[in-house]
Amino acid sequence: ETGVTQSPTHLIKTRGQQVTLRCSSQSGHNTVSWYQQALGQGPQFIFQYYREEENGRGNFPPRFSGLQFPNYSSELNVNALELDDSALYLCASRRGTQDTNEQYFGPGTRLTVT
């Protein structure tokens, strides 16, 4: 069974640019969540996708957007990058939305904004 994979591993962007991060969910998992983890902090919830629809969002501005595809893979898009967007971006997948179906995290994409 393949786990959650993310690409790219590392990325360097300039302030004002746009970035797309990608996530392939674990086999059989149809729900994907994205988290931002700043250095020295715990992960912060960005949003969740279920059946290709966003069904939950954290306290992040609209320039953070996402997509989920029919194969349950997902993208996180960030427009107008700011220096504070530098962080580890984590994707997590789970089967459905039942409380006891826990989510499993990928290794993350390290984004540096200069």
Add this chain to the structure above:
Amino acid sequence: GQQLNQSPQSMFIQEGEDVSMNCTSSSIFNTWLWYKQDPGEGPVLLIALYKAGELTSNGRLTAQFGITRKDSFLNISASIPSDVGIYFCAGRGGSNYKLTFGKGTLLTVNP
């Protein structure tokens, strides 16, 4: 964004010692989770708790869901060098998607 109060921030212990860390929240949670994160990796789920008062073990790890539903603790017994890493607590409330994390406890084990 909101983060849970996790303590201690860091611990330096000798191999073989027991470790205890805890997490508190101002909000009630329906689920408490404990994760471990190694450098360059995503968090790995260690223990999940779903009922107030629940005590669950996973090998040398034991975690409890507080009766008030606003706290949880994690114990590690007889620590070994591979226990080194950052431990995070996470809670989930009425909405069944969003996890709220603590800031983490950095554990260092001296052989």
